[in-house]
Amino acid sequence: MSDLEMSFDPHTIEHLGIKMYSRVANAIAELVANAYDADADTVHIKLYDKDEFKIIVEDDGIGMSFNDINSCFLRIGRKRRKTDEGRKTLKGRTITGKKGLGKLALFGIGKSINIITKKEDSDKQISFNLDWDEIITQNSGSYRPHYTIKKDELTNHGTTIILSTLKRKTPFDIQSISNALSRLFNFMNTNFKIKINCNDGNIIDVGQENKYDNLNIQFQWDMQDLCNEIESNYIRKCELKGKILSTQKPVVSDYRGITLYANGRLVNSAGFFGISEAPVALSYITGWIEADFIDEEAEELISTDRQSLNWDIDQAQELQVFLFKIIQLVTKKWNAQRKQENIKKTKEKTGVDIKSWTNTMPNKLKNDIEKIIEKVVEKPELDEEIASDIVKQLHEIIPKYPYYHFRELHKEVKQASESGYQSKDYYKAFLEAAKRYVNAVAKKSDDSLDGDPLMSKVFSEHNYKLDVVKRYSNNSKIRDFVLKDIRRGQMFLSKGVVAGGRNVLSHTEYEDLKKTELFTEKDCLDLLSLLSHLFKRLEESEQRK
CATH class of the missing domain: 3.30.230 (Ribosomal Protein S5; domain 2)
Structure with missing residues (x-):
């Protein structure tokens, strides 16, 4: 039996070993790939950073014979795709190793590599050591590692690689290494498992799911x-x-x-x-x-x-x-999907249906608000929490039917007009509020008259039944003629509401009126505000004794 021998150019070893790999995960990955190519079911990575810094990688693959070690493992730059028999292993795996340089990766993180291997169906266990300091001083271009062969009758097989004299002097981050390994491979499944632990502690199964465990x-x-x-x-x-x-x-x-x-x-x-x-x-x-x-x-x-x-x-x-x-x-x-999701989430968090909300706004305001929303909610990169908060605050400032809301209408006017206004039947909204006012005047004055005669009688200049400024009559700062003018104003404004509202329908068909622009949304809001003022005076009025 001949000696084990590695042939190389020392400078090539240095370049492809130390300088090519410096991260633990990337170096270990080469051994994981070897285990996969060797038809292993499991590869176990053991990290140690207490008494001694070292890495042990064990697999239950087919192992190596003396000849395999010499002709394959110790041969630098061997093109496995051309020299191996076929591209598939006995288990049907496609060989992942390609250039025969993977074992050099280990010298990027440590100086001593001990290999223990036993070929499947063999009774011999072979152990040999590769020492970086010895290899790099070889001027002959060949290196003969020390090896031992011993009898092993057990049926187990596979390869164990012990990497020691590590350059690393800081503790291993096992989770980080596990995640890194999961990103370097995509073949972890029930037929090939990667396990890792540190200082003989809890074992982590490295799987494809590790890649995205912490991602939402x-x-x-x-x-x-x-x-x-x-x-x-x-x-x-x-x-x-x-x-x-x-x-x-x-x-x-x-x-x-x-x-x-x-x-x-x-x-x-x-x-x-x-x-x-x-x-x-x-x-x-x-x-x-x-x-x-x-x-x-x-x-x-x-x-x-x-x-x-x-x-x-x-x-x-x-x-x-x-x-x-x-x-x-x-x-x-x-x-597209993020935009729709933001709109959906915003509605769930705020209760605001953006389309329904903006459809209640006048066109100019609607266009302005939609531009703001597009920059906030429909901006896919904006966090949904921030977008929801902005929409919620905006909705509180500008609610549905904002012009209607901002008028701060009297509650009676609002109750009577709300349905008509929201359906954009503006004349109906005003008419219903006017009816509510006329009925309220009749009820408070206890008078059976209606319309113009009612207003003339209840708020007449001399024989008024309701005094709308009674509470101010003892205020020395308000002169009597001012109070008189306010009483007269209540009468004329009330008569005007009847004439401009109810009386109009005596001469014009309602549907024809709706088709014209004679009574716009603004006209409606202005008159509803007037009715709110009249209601306020009516509420403050007292029966004349």
């Missing part, structure tokens, strides 16, 4: 439905899958954008495929797209660190053009 999702769109809405000659559009989501409030930067996966593994970090982030909608958009065909394209299509596609390549440019259209469509849908 408002709308979502299925990728296939979106693709079907877009007219395009892009030949791969039917192969795209996934979901695009929007949140109630702006998405935190780590989640903002659409992540692109191929065969369950990240190939382009979250972004908007060429659209600038100027549209407000993009602050609320997240999600993922599965484009497995990317793995079938040119080797150079995916960057080495798997954070982006090489968009200058023709195949990538064709995809980008189509995804650009997808984002434009989603932005349009978000604006």
Whole structure:
């Protein structure tokens, strides 16, 4: 049996190892991908930051033989897609590893890598160690790690990798690492589980749901439905899958954008495929797209660190053009749905039906209010709580039928005229209020006359039955002729209401009058205000003794 041997250019190792990966999650992701490719059911990540900083990654995959280690694991830059037999594992998984550089990622976060592995159906367990300080000092371009082989009759199989001598000296944020891993992969399901814990504490299951656990999702769109809405000659559009989501409030930067996966593994970090982030909608958009065909394209299509596609390549440019259209469509849908949702929520929170409310306003005021509402409620990016508060306050200031409301009509006038006014039957509104006044005068004066004769008698200059200024008669500051003029004014104004209201219908058909502009909304409000004044005087009046 020959020795284990790694062949390399030391400078390549340094560039692709330390300088390519510095985040824990990204480095661990390479081992998770290896476990997936090895047909593991479970990969368990154990973090330690107490007595010693170290990371242990265990999987129950098929493991490696001595020959596998030498010809595959220790070979830098091996193109697995060309050397592995077929593109599928025994469980039918598409191989995610592509360039044979993943193991170098570990040197970006630590200096010592201990590998323990046992091949399926083998009775030998192999253990070997890769030491960064030893590797980087090798001038020969080859490195022979120390290894041991021991007998293991147990049926278990798989690979354990222990990463120690870590550069990190601060505690692990297990939740943050879990969330980061969930964004780097899209193949977690019942057939492949990722588990993580720290210092042998509670185990967290890393799943696709982790990506959006803390997000308040408002709308979502299925990728296939979106693709079907877009007219395009892009030949791969039917192969795209996934979901695009929007949140109630702006998405935190780590989640903002659409992540692109191929065969369950990240190939382009979250972004908007060429659209600038100027549209407000993009602050609320997240999600993922599965484009497995990317793995079938040119080797150079995916960057080495798997954070982006090489968009200058023709195949990538064709995809980008189509995804650009997808984002434009989603932005349009978000604006429309968010606007309707804001209107709906505003009505629920305030009880104000905006359309019904503004329809009670005169045209000029209605147009002005609708412009304000459009800037507030229909502005999709405005928080619904703020929008609701503004609408509520605006409604309190300007209620339904604002001109009618602002006149502060006498309660009797309001009760009698309200129905006619709201139905825009302005003459009827005035006529009903005038009738109410005439009846009130007759009742208080205890007189059986009606109309003009009633007003002339009850408020006559000399023999009046009701004194509308009696309470002011002992006020030395008010002269007698002033009180006399007010009495006469009550009579003439009351007679005018009868003449201008009830008597008109003696000579004109009601329907014909409605069709003219002889009696407008403003005429109605002016006369209702007059009636309110007359009612006030009537309420203050006293029977003459």
